[in-house]
Amino acid sequence: MFATNLLDRRSKPERVADQAWRHLLTAVSSAGDSVRDTARSARRSGSGIADDAGDLVGSAADEARRRAARAVDALAGRRPALPWTLLIGAALVGAAVGWAAGTAARAAGSHDRAADDIEFVDVDRPNSPVGLDG
Template identity: 85%
Template structure:
């Protein structure tokens, strides 16, 4: 009796969230049982299939846990975490591309400036031994 009055005092959102969580746990549990049953039947079918079925059960269970955690976080109103690895790697790639573009631009700018700085001077030498002056 105490438990029923305690449950009645919760808000509608809390009751709906609790029901949704119970359904999710039930679905994950039944999915895990189904995968385990499939793995058992595959194990009986042949030894070559056993390793594949075991891997399937492990990966399916891991995926079910991951999805259940994400669903629970969504029901609790938590936002998914930022993909920091992706953000940091994108920033590093952007910095490397910017550095490469800057270096290339400086190199291209220095080549054109060197060509413009060359100055040709007409020199008139008196008393040249070769006799080119005149």
């Protein structure tokens, strides 16, 4: 009873502020419960989606760090390093293609030599048309 008398004697702005505070606490509490329920259901149904989103965010953060480092290097006047892995990979692919082309050319050349080894023989035919035998 003593507390209610004190609450009644407060000014109107104090009472409005107290009421607003209670509404805010209720709203935050219900929102927290709602968020918890939503998080539980999302965790149950969308764990794969969350993993994919986490991977996407992680890769985006890595890309952002890379770009920021490149921007700092560019502003400092440093040139980007050569992509040695890409250059070595391209050289290996080129060597493999060259080796394959050389092997194919040698194989094609060996077939031409076999055609040169064929001998053609003239045969006299007894009933050949005039002028072809001789």
